[in-house]
Amino acid sequence: MRGDRMPKNKIVLRGRGIVGGVAEGKALVSRDPIVWSHGVDPPTGKIDDVRVYVNGERITDLVFVYPYGKGSTASSTWMLETIRCGNGPLAIINKETEVIIASGAILGEVLYNKKTPVVDRLNRDPLEVIETGDWVKVDGKKGIVEVTKKSAGPEGGTE
Amino acid sequence: MKTKLGSYEKDILKGKRGEAARIAMEVILKLAEAFGAEELVEISSVQAMAHYGSLHDAGLDLLEKFAGLGGKCCVPTTQDPASISFRYWEALGIPKEYRDKQMRLARAVEELGELPTWSCAPYHFGNIPRFGQNVAWAESSAVSYANSVIGARTNRTGAGMTICAALTGRMPKTGLYLGENRLATVRIDVRAGVLSDLDYNTIGIIMGKILGPKIPVLYGIPRSVTNDNLKQLGACAASSGSVALYHVDGVTPEAMLKNPFGGRKPKETITVTRRDISQTERSLTTSHPGEVDLVVVGCPHYSIDEIIRVARLFLGKKLKTDKEFWVYTTLEAENLARRMGLVNILEEAGVKILSQNCLVISPLYGGYKTLMTDSGKYASYLPSEHGIQLIYADTAACVRAVTA
Numbered sequence: 001m002r003g004d005r006m007p008k009n010k011i012v013l014r015g016r017g018i019v020g021g022v023a024e025g026k027a028l029v030s031r032d033p034i035v036w037s038h039g040v041d042p043p044t045g046k047i048d049d050v051r052v053y054v055n056g057e058r059i060t061d062l063v064f065v066y067p068y069g070k071g072s073t074a075s076s077t078w079m080l081e082t083i084r085c086g087n088g089p090l091a092i093i094n095k096e097t098e099v100i101i102a103s104g105a106i107l108g109e110v111l112y113n114k115k116t117p118v119v120d121r122l123n124r125d126p127l128e129v130i131e132t133g134d135w136v137k138v139d140g141k142k143g144i145v146e147v148t149k150k151s152a153g154p155e156g157g158t159e
Numbered sequence: 160m161k162t163k164l165g166s167y168e169k170d171i172l173k174g175k176r177g178e179a180a181r182i183a184m185e186v187i188l189k190l191a192e193a194f195g196a197e198e199l200v201e202i203s204s205v206q207a208m209a210h211y212g213s214l215h216d217a218g219l220d221l222l223e224k225f226a227g228l229g230g231k232c233c234v235p236t237t238q239d240p241a242s243i244s245f246r247y248w249e250a251l252g253i254p255k256e257y258r259d260k261q262m263r264l265a266r267a268v269e270e271l272g273e274l275p276t277w278s279c280a281p282y283h284f285g286n287i288p289r290f291g292q293n294v295a296w297a298e299s300s301a302v303s304y305a306n307s308v309i310g311a312r313t314n315r316t317g318a319g320m321t322i323c324a325a326l327t328g329r330m331p332k333t334g335l336y337l338g339e340n341r342l343a344t345v346r347i348d349v350r351a352g353v354l355s356d357l358d359y360n361t362i363g364i365i366m367g368k369i370l371g372p373k374i375p376v377l378y379g380i381p382r383s384v385t386n387d388n389l390k391q392l393g394a395c396a397a398s399s400g401s402v403a404l405y406h407v408d409g410v411t412p413e414a415m416l417k418n419p420f421g422g423r424k425p426k427e428t429i430t431v432t433r434r435d436i437s438q439t440e441r442s443l444t445t446s447h448p449g450e451v452d453l454v455v456v457g458c459p460h461y462s463i464d465e466i467i468r469v470a471r472l473f474l475g476k477k478l479k480t481d482k483e484f485w486v487y488t489t490l491e492a493e494n495l496a497r498r499m500g501l502v503n504i505l506e507e508a509g510v511k512i513l514s515q516n517c518l519v520i521s522p523l524y525g526g527y528k529t530l531m532t533d534s535g536k537y538a539s540y541l542p543s544e545h546g547i548q549l550i551y552a553d554t555a556a557c558v559r560a561v562t563a
Contacts (some may be wrong), residue, residue, distance in 0.1 A: 033371075038540070068372075068379060070372075070401045072299055073316060073317055073318060074208060074213035074214075074520070075317065076317030077218040077318040080217040080319055081217040081218070084215075084217040084220070097332070099190065099315065099317060100316075101192060104317065104319070106189045110186055112217075
């Protein structure tokens with residue numbers, strides 16, 4: 001990227017594009033792993049897993065950043081139902097994406113024509129780089145994530 | 160990465176086996192390309208999901224879409240328990256609208272040609288893979304059993320993806336379908352003396368918390384360990400973590416055939432002591448339990464051996480007034496238990512046998528405040544799922560708590 005012309009508060013990360021599509025918006029970051037099954041409420045898009053620090057936050061229309069999924073294999077249809085209800089996230093960024101989450105996103109496009117780009121294995125830990133409220137652009141095909149920090153801090157620069 | 164396709168897969172993509180199979184193959188192919196699978200793997204059976212509690216209207220849309228397009232499973236396909244008891248739903252206060260959604264899913268499942276077993280333990284009856292066979296299973300406890308106890312190969316297949324596998328007979332060749340990904344990295348030494356049935360649950364909970372998705376080898380488990388003990392261990396490890404495969408020295412097939420670490424040293428060694436087990440056992444009881452009003456057992460579904468055991472505990476006993484005791488199992492085990500006179504013993508004592516059902520994925524009505532269970536998996540899920548207090552204890556204590 002044109003590193004020298006990049007604003008100080010912009011960071012570009014590269015990883016593996018899991019599910020295609022481009023989306024951008026504010027980030028919601030969970031440091032805890034996420035269980036979609038019984039952990040995200042499809043009719044509201046709220047995280048209702050009391051074991052998770054971001055419990056009570058809505059994921060709807062945000063770029064949802066979390067390390068990895070855990071728990072039930074039913075998570076893919078919980079995610080699909082959240083998408084059906086119009087309460088899905090704009091995009092998902094993981095350290096490591098499980099097949100179950102990719103399945104939910106792929107079926108969301110097939111069934112409801114709704115793209116949810118998914119990217120993982122970035123060249124830097126997304127939980128270190130991205131904070132809740134940062135503006136994040138995700139290209140799920142190329143596996144590129146552009147982070148604009150909400151406040152220009154020491155994090156500036158490009159990779 | 161482009162995934163290599165054979166003529167069978169290409170024909171499906173051209174629609175030669177119908178529109179449902181074509182869509183399903185497109186989905187499988189997207190998943191394969193996402194995870195860089197070089198090719199697809201032929202699978203021999205599917206454990207799917209068709210319970211309304213997890214599928215919701217979206218899952219109903221998916222199954223009815225495929226059924227409406229005339230899709231048929233091309234490999235034997237079973238599915239997890241239903242979100243209602245087909246026999247007791249009305250008595251348990253399930254609203255008719257909810258029941259109707261589950262029945263629509265049941266119709267779709269039958270139209271698609273699935274075997275209506277409705278069990279989380281398909282390896283008891285109806286869907287029994289061979290060692291080394293590739294299958295596509297959902298249900299984390301069944302995935303663990305198939306991989307670990309049988310030595311069949313499956314990833315943790317997502318609900319929704321399972322029907323695509325059933326319609327095409329293919330999955331991306333990634334993860335646990337590949338031998339090199341089945342090796343262990345963690346050694347767990349169990350040093351806790353004689354192990355009870357409940358201990359296997361508790362050890363499973365400890366394993367899941369320590370491991371996340373990592374693969375362990377357990378040492379210190381006796382060769383006489385029962386399949387039910389391994390079922391409980393795996394179910395618990397998959398509920399507190401996401402363990403899809405574990406090896407047990409001298410017990411599970413892959414650990415008996417070759418070095419389960421692939422000749423390398425374990426990256427971590429962990430010891431589980433009696434003290435660890437007691438501590439975790441206590442932590443699984445919630446903080447403010449009252450008097451028990453409902454006991455639930457059979458997660459994963461009780462085998463016939465476990466029904467025999469609980470029926471013996473009920474000999475000469477009856478439930479106290481206003482107490483309930485529910486046994487979750489397969490319809491096949493229930494039928495066998497009926498022929499053995501065990502259903503009679505249990506029902507005369509006031510027990511309800513809720514075959515083909517499960518409380519984790521069903522609504523709970525009736526105002527129950529404190530539940531008791533002998534299942535570590537129920538203990539991990541039920542308090543948050545149903546907002547109840549819970550006591551975790553062995554089966555005999557569960558029976559004692561509600562009988563006279």
